[in-house]
Amino acid sequence: MMGKHMGPPWWHGRFRGRGYRITVAREAILDVLNRTSEHLSAEDVYLAVHKVHPNVGLTTIYRTLELLVQLGLVFKFDFGDGRARYELAETPKGTRHHHHLVCTVCGRVIDYTDFIDDEIELLSRTEQALSKKFNFKITNHLIQFYGLCNECHRKQ
Amino acid sequence: MMGKHMGPPWWHGRFRGRGYRITVAREAILDVLNRTSEHLSAEDVYLAVHKVHPNVGLTTIYRTLELLVQLGLVFKFDFGDGRARYELAETPKGTRHHHHLVCTVCGRVIDYTDFIDDEIELLSRTEQALSKKFNFKITNHLIQFYGLCNECHRKQ
DNA sequence: GTTTTTAATGAAAATGATTTTCATTTGCTC
DNA sequence: GAGCAAATGAAAATCATTTTCATTAAAAAC
Numbered sequence: 001m002m003g004k005h006m007g008p009p010w011w012h013g014r015f016r017g018r019g020y021r022i023t024v025a026r027e028a029i030l031d032v033l034n035r036t037s038e039h040l041s042a043e044d045v046y047l048a049v050h051k052v053h054p055n056v057g058l059t060t061i062y063r064t065l066e067l068l069v070q071l072g073l074v075f076k077f078d079f080g081d082g083r084a085r086y087e088l089a090e091t092p093k094g095t096r097h098h099h100h101l102v103c104t105v106c107g108r109v110i111d112y113t114d115f116i117d118d119e120i121e122l123l124s125r126t127e128q129a130l131s132k133k134f135n136f137k138i139t140n141h142l143i144q145f146y147g148l149c150n151e152c153h154r155k156q
Numbered sequence: 157m158m159g160k161h162m163g164p165p166w167w168h169g170r171f172r173g174r175g176y177r178i179t180v181a182r183e184a185i186l187d188v189l190n191r192t193s194e195h196l197s198a199e200d201v202y203l204a205v206h207k208v209h210p211n212v213g214l215t216t217i218y219r220t221l222e223l224l225v226q227l228g229l230v231f232k233f234d235f236g237d238g239r240a241r242y243e244l245a246e247t248p249k250g251t252r253h254h255h256h257l258v259c260t261v262c263g264r265v266i267d268y269t270d271f272i273d274d275e276i277e278l279l280s281r282t283e284q285a286l287s288k289k290f291n292f293k294i295t296n297h298l299i300q301f302y303g304l305c306n307e308c309h310r311k312q
Numbered sequence: 313g314t315t316t317t318t319a320a321t322g323a324a325a326a327t328g329a330t331t332t333t334c335a336t337t338t339g340c341t342c
Numbered sequence: 343g344a345g346c347a348a349a350t351g352a353a354a355a356t357c358a359t360t361t362t363c364a365t366t367a368a369a370a371a372c
Contacts, residue, residue, distance in 0.1 A: 023368070026320090062359065062360075083359095084359090104296075114289065115285055118278060133270065134266055134305075136259070136266065138302070140301070142301075142302070145283065147293045147295040153293050177338085177347095181350075211350095211351080213352070219349080222330095
């Protein structure tokens with residue numbers, strides 16, 4: 001189960017601080033994202049939330065996910081299958097930063113955290129240099145590798 | 157103008173080799189992509205092609221762009237504005253590999269080639285390691301930085 | 313605790329990029 | 343130049359996402 005002796009969820013402050021309300025739908029959506037390590041689409045989130053709160057509509061899912069992205073609590077990805085995917089940016093414990101391997105045949109997505117340290121270091125150097133050169137305030141980055149996964153490679 | 161003494165366009169072989177036909181529409185589309193350094197949407201390409209060949213439909217644009225992506229001649233990007241963007245993967249001379257800076261406020265996209273060398277080197281090491289570990293045949297990668305461009309940063 | 317204020321929500325309709333269908337056209341092989 | 347499958351255009355269909363608007367419910371004010 002969840003941790004013991006918990007106060008209000010960690011993200012309440014982020015909402016209150018900006019004047020956003022804490023609602024049943026928002027709690028439920030964050031809860032779903034918090035419980036999974038998958039790359040959920042808006043509909044995935046909707047279905048999961050719907051099991052517990054059948055009265056929460058898909059529109060609210062979209063609106064809330066968008067808000068969470070704006071707040072930086074959630075990352076939005078495009079893996080090329082025509083629907084956006086969402087992942088919590090941070091968990092209470094702080095999930096390890098990861099990047100993605102996307103199979104261009106079957107669409108499978110593999111997370112990896114290996115080699116991240118080197119990447120992060122280079123990225124941070126690059127970010128600084130880019131920020132300076134283009135006067136661009138970098139807040140985030142996206143790194144994805146594309147190719148054929150084990151299965152699809154074999155079948156070709 | 158274009159180079160002198162040119163034979164058949166460089167990409168004809170890529171088509172013929174795989175049994176694809178060389179058509180007016182395809183030539184026009186590749187020509188448009190070849191002439192620009194912008195990140196064109198399908199509609200952008202359509203409008204440009206339409207000026208010269210008003211009989212080429214949007215459907216063909218989509219179909220051809222998709223084919224070009226499959227052939228690896230064109231890269232498809234998502235900058236978050238709800239429409240895909242296309243760029244020629246290589247020019248006759250071999251355009252410098254570049255990555256993107258995307259402004260999350262105004263949507264502006266800046267290409268950069270600086271610092272690419274370091275990145276490429278790290279990427280190539282990472283790709284090898286990932287390929288081995290996950291048995292994943294990497295064919296391509298995507299790197300984008302997000303943040304606020306000069307203008308938008310100032311206005312905030 | 314009750315009232316008040318206004319953000320948040322749900323349902324339905326709208327949007328808009330992309331895809332599919334299908335009859336017609338056109339490269340390319342022989 | 344004929345034959346044939348690939349390619350095409352126009353129109354319709356798809357489908358994820360957004361907008362509209364009347365209703366509900368957080369949270370502030372009392």
